[in-house]
Amino acid sequence: ERVQESLLVLWLLVFSYKMIHGHNDEDNEFLENSSELLNPDPNFLAPDCPRDCTCTQEGVVDCGGIDLKEFPIDLPESTNHLSLQNNQIEEIFPEELARLYRLETLNLQNNRLTSKGKLEKPSIRVSRATDKLCNMSLCNKPVSGHRWKLTLAPKFLPNTLISADFAANSITKIYGLTFGQKPNLRSVYLHNNKLSDAGLPDNIFNGSNNVEILIMSSNFLKYVPKNLPPALYKLHLKNNKLEKIPKGAFNELVGLRELYLQNNYLTNEGMDNETFWKLSSLEYLDLSSNNLSQIPSGLPRNIVLLHLEKNAIKTIGRDVLIQIRNLEYLLLHNNKLKARGIHPLAFQGLKKLHTVHLYNNMLERIPSGLPRRVKTLMILHNQISEINRNDFATTYLLEELNLSYNKITSPHIHREAFRKLRLLKSLDLSGNNLHTLPFGFPKNLQILKLKENDISTIPRRALAGMTKLQELYLNNNKLKVNSIHRAAWQELSSLQLLDMGGNQLISIPSDLPGSLEYLYLQNNKITMVSENAFESTPNIKGIFLRFLQTLQGLQRLLQGPM
Template sequence: MEDAAFPHLGESLQPPPRACPLRCSCPRADTVDCNGLDLQVFPDNITRAAQHLSLQNNQLQELPYNELSRLSSLRTLNLHNNLISSEGLPDEAFESLTQLQHIYVAHNKLSVAPQFLPRSLRVADLAANQVTEIFPLTFGEKPALRSVYLHDNQLSNAGLPPDAFRGSEAVIVLSLSSNRLSYLPPSLPPSLERLHLQNNLISKVPRGALSRQTQLRELYLQHNQLTDSGLDATTFSKLHHLEYLDLSHNRLASVPAGLPRTLAVLHLGRNRIRWVEATRLRGARALRYLLLQHNQLGATGLPAGRNELRALEPEPLAGLAQLRELSLAHNRLRVGDIGPGTWHELQALQVLDLSHNELSFVPPDLPEALEELHLQGNRIGQVGPEAFLSTPRLRALFLRANRLHMTSIAPEAFLGLLHLRVVDTAGNPEQVLVRLPPTTPRQPRAGSPGAQGGPAV
């Protein structure tokens, strides 16, 4: 009997080809990749076994409920960069996606968040939409949820329900930057480690708003409208793991009180700070980087009968033995405004930026560990022979755009600076010749391009 149902001798048994949507690729049995195909219609023929579906960079305006709801095995759904509106994203479709862990809907046209997302969710990215409102079960009751991205939307405080994260006690990253928030939202997840709130309209942190976020390590509040009255001594005091705090580009007139002892980086640039109170920094024993550029530091005129306050005195910097970088650029500091002994306790300071102030000469008694000194944009007209005796480890010196002339720098000024590699003296009234100490046979000599106003390498 002829056996036509079996392959001829020598033929191998091949499994039938897997179904894959037209033009898409299916590199594995559980993966469907339809990225960047200019699709306007949700592809058909997607296997029910799909766990990872990529539809980013297309022109989809809606997701059909019947197509999405049957993909009950989905773990990752990537819809990044389409044209999907809230009307085109049916809430009911997610009810059957009980294994979904990652959803990416950034760069679409959502006006409100989905009212319901699966309990299994771990990462949700709804950034760069037009979202004005989220709902209690958008991100609430998600015990596995770790990261939520809502930046670049139109959220106001009214659009965030007080129970927005109830039952979601594992969220460690929350991005709400570039929205329309006017105060720091209450009832944020206590598990947070990184919180982005920059580029909002925040003028106040309500008392107790951060009292439960004891695991917070990074807090970004730059580019808001914070004033001294919008903070109090308890705002940051309970953040016992906080290492990074950015308050730049606000309206603060003083350094906030109650800074935690774990803080390593404090950005206060572009505020309205006139002086630094000693007690405000005393508790931040781990502080390594203090940035105060573009403030109003300087001698402040006060009514008659009171002493003149100096911009920088030893007391505010006392106890900051771990500080490695200090930026005081773009202020009005004069050498007389820097009190004697100011640098004494900054034994670890490696980078000091005093550029764009009103210094007439190099400040004395700078820290011994200093490696990089920025003095550009001041009024320095003379560099004496003892200017750098206290800084033997100096590697880079910036004296650009001062008032230096050809003979302004004493020949002995750089003796002993065996690590010095860069001296920038460009943009002064006259070309300044710098003789670096000889360390290697290839060291630039006086008159070489590396020693005349450009970097000496």
């Protein structure tokens, strides 16, 4: 037999009638690098091609979806890429592959191989026949009524294996040599199976120290597996039943960069202060949707993105975050935080922290000691009732501030509360209890959202100096034409969008800005449109006046200067 310089890629993609949109990101990670090999070029057809198959002179043979029940025996010896997916093949014997000495890729996706049938022994024989097996996928996409699924992993796989994909089966047990003694093994995909702790050997990766990617999401694990490969840089354990992380479970994973632990049952009691400490390369940590009551101690300093949302966190202590010097994104939404539970120095020294999500908590006021360099601050859906003069006195770099759906009233917004926010571009105060436009908005705002309040008046100077404002949302309030000061829009020289839908207007507001391009006035009480209603808006592109109360109003609009 001739020795091939290129690596043999054996795909045993079995048991699934693949859905068009069936792959998730984790499955595609294995498939995307080799999919091009499975598309034969029909421009050059080779002789001696099996019936109903397509062959090219380059050695690509496609026999997919032709109801084969047995492995084809009349394949050209020059075959190097063979696709047999979407057939009914139940077994493969080594002699059928031995003569295909140029074979590099074999795709057996969606056939009838099972661990109760002819999978285990033939897979061993195939590997010995080729002796070059690099990538094996037994990935299955579940289909209703589908009965071809692995319940056990193969006991033996060749030591030349580089990647193994067993996703979306019903595997309950892994053997010691399934993944053990594989020095070339780099990635293992076991997500969407039925693995429990009892189904894993203690040394599942014994002799396979070079595994870099391990995906074990959506199983039934209660504990982090023991003796994980030290070369891991990506570890997925989400959607399991993890209750505890054993002491030292991550101690050897100094190169781990991504750790996914979301949607488990982890508590603070199920980990200690050193659980994550030795993960010196960790940049992404997801602990969302667990049962944490506080932020775990001992988090490594190189974390960039920290997911802690959907827990039961009530406090942020002084020293729990300050060592994470590279932290940029902190997601704490959907917890039980109150302002008094956040230490004033909790964010001290976090110079890279620019995005903080605190929405859907129990904050009764703006927390003290906000990160000095924060740019995006989401505090919507809390219980905040006032904004004091110094609440944002130190957040000079803030660009986006969302305070919507709190309990803020107009008298309780200090006129100088936003004085330091000279870089603020977007401010959202929708869904509060404002009855008039407050004073003191930042002059550099580009987007201001005040929808779904009780605003009934716009005073003369409320929008003064806001020459950069481009979008203003005042929809679903209680505005009337005579409650809007005639000079209210006078300085809005950049305004392009004005939404005043869902108010109590009976006519088009006067003296609208000349820069206006889109005007929303639907769901008001407008009964007529005067001939000069839009004389001040020569750049108008869209006017939305749905549900006019009289045909006369619509006719006047169509006959006007528009």
